[in-house]
Amino acid sequence: MSKMAPPEELMNVNYSTPSEPWMDVRPEFKPGTFSYPGKPDVLKYLGLPNPRDWSPTEEDWKLPPDWRETIRDGFRELLGKYRSLKVFMDCCVRCGACADKCHFYIGSGDPKNMPVLRAELLRSIYRGEFTVAAKILGKLAGARKLEEDVVKEWFMYFYQCTQCRRCSLYCPYGIDTAEITFLARDLMNRIGLNINWILEPAANCNRTGNHLGIQPHAFKDMMDFLVDDIETVTGRRVEPSFHRKGAEILFITPSGDIFAEPGIYTFMGYLLLFDYLDLDVTWSTYASEGGNFGSFMNDKWMKKLNAKMYAEAKRLGVKYIIGGECGHMWRVLNQFMDTMNGPADFLEVPKSPITGTVFENAKSTKMIHLVEFTADLIKNGKLKLDKSRNAGITATWHDSCNTSRGMGFFDEPRYVLENVVEKFVDMPSQTIREQTFCCGGGAGLNNGEFTEMRLRGGLPRGNALKYVQEKFGVNTMSCICAIDRATLPGLADYWAPGVKVTGLHELVGNALVFEGEEERTMNLRQEDLPGLEGSEEEE
Amino acid sequence: MAGLVTALLAVVALAAVAALGAGAGMAQVFGIYIPYVAVAIFVTGFIKKVLGWASTPVPFAIPTTGGQQYSLPWVKQAKFDNPSTPGQTFIRMALEVLCFRSLFRNTKVDNRPGEGTVGYGSDKSLWLFALIFHYCFLIVFIRHFRFFLEPVPFLVTGVEFVDSILQISVPTLYLTDVFFVVGVTFLLARRLFDSKVAYISLASDFFPLFLILAIALSGIYMRYFAKVDVIAIKQLAIGLVSFKPVIPPNVDWSFYMHFFLVCVLWAYFPFSKLMHLGGVFLSPTRNLPNNTRMVRHINPWNDPSIKPHSYADYEDDFREKMIEAGLPVDKEA
Numbered sequence: 001m002s003k004m005a006p007p008e009e010l011m012n013v014n015y016s017t018p019s020e021p022w023m024d025v026r027p028e029f030k031p032g033t034f035s036y037p038g039k040p041d042v043l044k045y046l047g048l049p050n051p052r053d054w055s056p057t058e059e060d061w062k063l064p065p066d067w068r069e070t071i072r073d074g075f076r077e078l079l080g081k082y083r084s085l086k087v088f089m090d091c092c093v094r095c096g097a098c099a100d101k102c103h104f105y106i107g108s109g110d111p112k113n114m115p116v117l118r119a120e121l122l123r124s125i126y127r128g129e130f131t132v133a134a135k136i137l138g139k140l141a142g143a144r145k146l147e148e149d150v151v152k153e154w155f156m157y158f159y160q161c162t163q164c165r166r167c168s169l170y171c172p173y174g175i176d177t178a179e180i181t182f183l184a185r186d187l188m189n190r191i192g193l194n195i196n197w198i199l200e201p202a203a204n205c206n207r208t209g210n211h212l213g214i215q216p217h218a219f220k221d222m223m224d225f226l227v228d229d230i231e232t233v234t235g236r237r238v239e240p241s242f243h244r245k246g247a248e249i250l251f252i253t254p255s256g257d258i259f260a261e262p263g264i265y266t267f268m269g270y271l272l273l274f275d276y277l278d279l280d281v282t283w284s285t286y287a288s289e290g291g292n293f294g295s296f297m298n299d300k301w302m303k304k305l306n307a308k309m310y311a312e313a314k315r316l317g318v319k320y321i322i323g324g325e326c327g328h329m330w331r332v333l334n335q336f337m338d339t340m341n342g343p344a345d346f347l348e349v350p351k352s353p354i355t356g357t358v359f360e361n362a363k364s365t366k367m368i369h370l371v372e373f374t375a376d377l378i379k380n381g382k383l384k385l386d387k388s389r390n391a392g393i394t395a396t397w398h399d400s401c402n403t404s405r406g407m408g409f410f411d412e413p414r415y416v417l418e419n420v421v422e423k424f425v426d427m428p429s430q431t432i433r434e435q436t437f438c439c440g441g442g443a444g445l446n447n448g449e450f451t452e453m454r455l456r457g458g459l460p461r462g463n464a465l466k467y468v469q470e471k472f473g474v475n476t477m478s479c480i481c482a483i484d485r486a487t488l489p490g491l492a493d494y495w496a497p498g499v500k501v502t503g504l505h506e507l508v509g510n511a512l513v514f515e516g517e518e519e520r521t522m523n524l525r526q527e528d529l530p531g532l533e534g535s536e537e538e539e
Numbered sequence: 540m541a542g543l544v545t546a547l548l549a550v551v552a553l554a555a556v557a558a559l560g561a562g563a564g565m566a567q568v569f570g571i572y573i574p575y576v577a578v579a580i581f582v583t584g585f586i587k588k589v590l591g592w593a594s595t596p597v598p599f600a601i602p603t604t605g606g607q608q609y610s611l612p613w614v615k616q617a618k619f620d621n622p623s624t625p626g627q628t629f630i631r632m633a634l635e636v637l638c639f640r641s642l643f644r645n646t647k648v649d650n651r652p653g654e655g656t657v658g659y660g661s662d663k664s665l666w667l668f669a670l671i672f673h674y675c676f677l678i679v680f681i682r683h684f685r686f687f688l689e690p691v692p693f694l695v696t697g698v699e700f701v702d703s704i705l706q707i708s709v710p711t712l713y714l715t716d717v718f719f720v721v722g723v724t725f726l727l728a729r730r731l732f733d734s735k736v737a738y739i740s741l742a743s744d745f746f747p748l749f750l751i752l753a754i755a756l757s758g759i760y761m762r763y764f765a766k767v768d769v770i771a772i773k774q775l776a777i778g779l780v781s782f783k784p785v786i787p788p789n790v791d792w793s794f795y796m797h798f799f800l801v802c803v804l805w806a807y808f809p810f811s812k813l814m815h816l817g818g819v820f821l822s823p824t825r826n827l828p829n830n831t832r833m834v835r836h837i838n839p840w841n842d843p844s845i846k847p848h849s850y851a852d853y854e855d856d857f858r859e860k861m862i863e864a865g866l867p868v869d870k871e872a
């Protein structure tokens with residue numbers, strides 16, 4: 001990747017439209033704007049068609065000879081399976097309300113990143129192939145023929161969409177470009193147009209249970225390592241268990257949390273909380289991934305990867321499942337899991353063993369969000385929390401796209417956050433809650449080669465962050481998403497240097513006061529606690 | 540621009556065809572045959588399209604949630620932006636259909652690199668004019684029932700009374716006529732002058748706008764300028780709806796033009812984006828409650844043969860390493 005221009009320059013986005021009509025503008029594959037294709041052996045492992053070495057920058061994409069037929073048949077099949085697709089293909093009035101809602105458009109000015117035009121890339125083929133009138137009128141009616149350039153454009157722009165659904169919120173008909181992207185990717189997968197950063201994690205999830213390909217013994221090692229770190233910080237030896245049959249709860253979180261900073265601190269927060277409560281919870285290496293990379297591919301793989309959660313819950317005989325902090329994981333858990341892999345009639349309606357609260361809102365999936373669980377604990381006064389352990393933090397909250405627009409999870413995390421930090425301010429109202437802006441890395445786009453485009457797409461979030469940093473001295477952005485924890489540090493370094501990114505349970509872990517504990521001098525990052533001298537004097 | 544010009548020419552040509560044709564003694568065609576055909580196309584086309592959507596499964600419940608979910612009892616739910624029951628969803632839909640809730644949210648990007656800020660100011664102009672346009676359309680539509688119904692129902696006379704409350708000019712000016720033209724003009728102006736919207740606009744976006752504008756203007760011409768023989772037109776209209784069509788004398792050519800353009804709109808409707816009228820009710824991101832963790836949504840084509848990579852296979856793959864690491868296994872080596 002070329003060196004990034006400074007933020008001031010990147011902000012200078014050119015929003016003017018080209019003089020040629022969009023159908024005449026060919027996609028240009030410049031480094032930094034696309035992700036590398038799926039590797040042949042990964043495609044083979046997943047049983048996907050057309051494994052080959054190819055590059056988007058070359059003229060010949062080595063499509064299978066009958067690719068047109070495959071796309072046509074696939075399109076027809078999906079139109080028969082998804083009412084959403086059918087309605088969204090027919091109903092757009094091109095009002096443009098969605099146009100400037102996409103972070104990739106705001107950050108790049110490329111008109112094909114306007115959600116409406118992204119969808120038109122597919123819609124033009126729908127018209128050209130499946131509607132009589134438009135077929136006859138051709139370009140005039142926005143119809144075009146299925147040419148190689150068309151699928152090249154699909155590859156470009158459907159892998160420049162993070163499926164964040166911000167566009168859908170503003171559309172008068174709720175047209176959801178994320179859904180269109182999902183189905184376009186399904187089509188592309190049928191002729192071998194996919195990206196490795198989705199396929200390889202999906203393959204890993206299938207075999208090893210998590211997207212990083214961590215094998216069970218290594219997973220345990222990493223856990224041990226974090227357990228040691230917890231001991232260093234708190235003096236407590238927590239004892240997580242694996243695959244313990246008959247445990248009350250199975251806990252599943254995105255595997256990114258065990259692997260890299262700052263996710264590991266959140267992971268330590270989970271462990272501390274469970275230890276504090278003496279919760280009857282177990283972990284699984286087989287189901288060690290909350291995130292669902294299949295949901296970036298097609299419905300089959302989304303279902304197949306998700307199915308492990310219930311399968312493992314059943315095998316272990318737990319009563320219910322708690323899920324950790326993750327975004328797209330929760331989109332799938334909230335809107336797809338029960339439909340795909342339910343009914344979970346072998347589980348019980350989740351009931352907090354500490355507070356007795358019955359989670360009616362999850363009575364069918366039997367899977368609750370850890371933050372719901374924690375918020376309930378705090379509300380019932382079951383946690384002793386010392387905010388001063390997070391002293392020096394002025395926090396803001398990043399609402400993840402998936403939990404925001406595919407769930408509506410806003411007040412619970414804020415409630416927890418306000419109980420563990422002394423200072424909290426929200427970013428401007430049109431950049432949070434349901435209107436939140438994407439980190440730029442969702443739906444499989446958090447790969448290295450895509451960094452430039454991702455940082456451009458990060459402009460709205462980055463700018464809002466910079467605003468509260470300058471105005472209120474915000475120095476920490478907290479979130480409940482593993483992709484955010486991976487993406488936002490880079491985004492913050494670029495757009496608002498000096499702001500740290502934390503998961504929510506990292507801050508909970510810091511603030512938790514154990515009975516008779518030895519005094520902490522460090523936080524979970526093993527940084528000295530600020531103002532410690534002061535508290536010593538008081539004693 | 541090609542789209543704009545084509546659409547404009549098409550509407551002018553259609554208007555001319557009717558004006559000339561009716562004058563050339565083809566009143567039967569424009570007053571009787573075409574209307575019947577157009578209505579038949581509209582009805583069958585509309586029903587076919589809606590049935591096509593309705594018969595397609597909704598595999599997943601994918602509401603776009605626009606506020607706080609139903610959660611713990613002390614967390615205040617945004618019931619109508621994130622409904623969890625059918626009743627709340629009904630209200631969400633009513634707000635969407637009747638008040639254009641989503642457009643009400645509209646914002647406009649305001650990127651100021653010089654100041655280093657990006658803002659998203661509220662922009663309700665599209666909401667306002669879309670609302671004006673659609674409601675005027677509805678009222679004008681209702682008003683027209685006076686031509687088809689005898690006696691004229693109270694609702695229609697009531698609407699008419701309010702609409703002409705200003706009592707200006709003879710015949711009295713309908714407010715909706717004015718606002719309607721204002722609404723269409725705004726929508727057209729946006730398409731022309733907002734570069735983003737201009738860039739995405741197709742002939743099929745301009746065509747209905749020009750068509751509707753032409754219908755409005757021809758109607759206004761008939762009423763306020765040509766002052767056509769309303770009794771004769773009512774006779775024609777009642778003849779049509781009672782399936783005893785007649786062509787009364789004294790019907791001005793401008794009526795046939797107006798009526799023909801309306802027929803074009805009917806016939807065009809089911810094949811165009813105007814079907815958003817039906818689609819708005821069927822959008823799965825709006826018309827479903829966000830209760831998928833409470834109530835299982837059924838996907839009729841859910842494939843039970845898709846199974847996870849099984850635990851047994853996983854353990855076979857890693858058994859030794861698991862045992863060595865002290866992880867419990869189902870089968871010892």
Ligand code: SF4
Binds near residue numbers: 115
């Ligand atoms: S807001 Fe909806 S109807 Fe308007 S252009 Fe976008 S997708 Fe189309």
Ligand code: SF4
Binds near residue numbers: 114115160164177
């Ligand atoms: S889902 Fe998000 S990334 Fe995709 S088009 Fe819509 S706003 Fe853009």
